Amino acid sequence: MKLLMLLLSLLQFIYAENLEEKWGGLWPFQGIATFAHLENKNCLIDQSSQFDIGIIGVPFDTAVSYRPGARFGPRAIRDASQRQTSLRGFNPRALFNPYKSWAKIIDCGDIPVTPMDNALAFKQMDEAFNDLLSKKSLNDSKVPPRFVALGGDHSVLLPHIRALHKIYGPLNIIHFDAHLDTWKPDKYPSFWDSDQNEINHGSMLWKAHEEGLTSKTNIHAGLRTKLSGLEDLQDDDEQDFVRIEADDIWLKGPEYVVKKILSTVPHDTPTYISVDVDVLDPGFTSGTGTQEPGGWLPRELIHILRQIEGLTVVGADVVEVAPAYDIAEITATNGAQIAYEILTSMVKKGNLDESLTKKMISTFGSQL
Template sequence: PFDIGTTNRSGARFGPSAIRHASRMLIDGEHPAHWASPVDLPLADVGDFAIALGDIAASLKLIEDQASAYAHLVTLGGDHGITLPLLRACAKRRGPLGLIHFDAHVDTWPDNFGQPYAHGSMFYHAINEGVVDARRMIQIGIRSPVQRDVYDWTLGQGVTIVAAQEAHEIGPAAIASRIVEVVGDAPVYLTFDVDALDPAFAPGTGTPEIGGLATWQAQSIIRKLPGLNFVGMDVVEVAPAYDVSEITALAGATMAWEYLSLLAASADTSRSALRAP
């Protein structure tokens, strides 16, 4: 429940509880694409992580320390700044990570309004720290205004960007193929910023951008990623104060369900991916 790194509308600190509540729609039955259910996995809700009120750096350290206790986390945010400490904790065990990043924004600014750690700068730090291997990082849904030097820096590090317009033109199957090509078979983390979705499907977020993915497109892409060496996932930037009929919270919950169902679909994954290395 953390959103002190936001640059526009706050409220993502209420996202975890909203996503949990919306997830009640997903507890009955198996995933029709995989005939698997997350309830077959050894899962537990470990509750909310502690944060340091009003202190971004201290909060990130607390999140990293708490995340280090778990072999495989699906984390509900919260603003996107929480992903940096989650990646740090995971990289300590697994080494530099590949990254599948759904978002409207590149989130590789060196700072946000002079603040080095915020919800738009975490991947700048993750790349510079060697936590993420930029050559195995792919961004899907990018479409926001961005400074040219920030965009060029991102590409220059080796990041693959699939802009929202390109995503609409080439379709989910081609995007999934590109993801597999980029991330390979090494450890990979999936981060899903709900503003990757068009505001028609996800109005309840702090920094909405028109022209985004439809929920079905995002689901279809994730469903086409079986067999990847996933080591963790998060869903971030759900801000229920701006939501309509819980559709954003349900979208966030469903993306987590898609990910867990993908793990559950493989007996090998369900036995080994959640086990500490």
């Protein structure tokens, strides 16, 4: 009887394997759209799942100052990522395939964020990132998994780095954007005011500085925003940001930009990369909330991201994709490519540096 049961189990296994071989080969345009066809789990509900890097959608856009619509960004980026697969995931610029390496990468779904009440929305996002970062990585049990957040407007950076700060301490911020996003609340003057009104997609870096979340080695890249006056740059200086203008990439060359970033941001301390897609020229990002002419080419941004792959990146985001204004998925496709480049760097770098891990354990040991 036992032998018969064993034979039946073996036949079922062979049959299942044949079905997988027969019906498992979907084309990129088929199936349910997870990022790059990755395994999908609701990581906020499935507390037992272990992984190394997660894609997390943050569909929130009610902190914008101009065009809304980025709440649909995570879905659009996932749809635009469908030509990424483990089979065709080799990155020829990095000579590396992030989907076929040591790291388990999954799509963690979305944080359910209310569009009705921003104070409640930030409470939800704060708690969600705290929960997500309370897990342990599958292959590096001393640290939590790392996340690439798909926005959403740019204010979703704040809950992410609040949670990261509890683990890593002050973070270096590399901020690719047309705009400063270190605006003080008085740059949005109004008779009507509230505490929550201080946080929007242009003031969240100011708020992060006020809360002590950022280091003294931060950098903006791709700037070309209009200013209230030179006092805006003084405010930015006070928040410890170095500025790289959009024109620098063709006036001084891409290697100037690379050297400026690497000479500003230490390679062995925790770094957060934030990419607002409006760092690219509107010709490549029509689908975004606050366009600024004269931006970078996608190939220039990709080159910069590839050249700084040695930094210790503990978290990242790609934000401000608003597909209602997009043309032929160009913005969303660029967003998906940016996320892929950041994933490549995270995985290629390997587990977090031993020195960084030791530093974290000595400082935050009770939380690890």
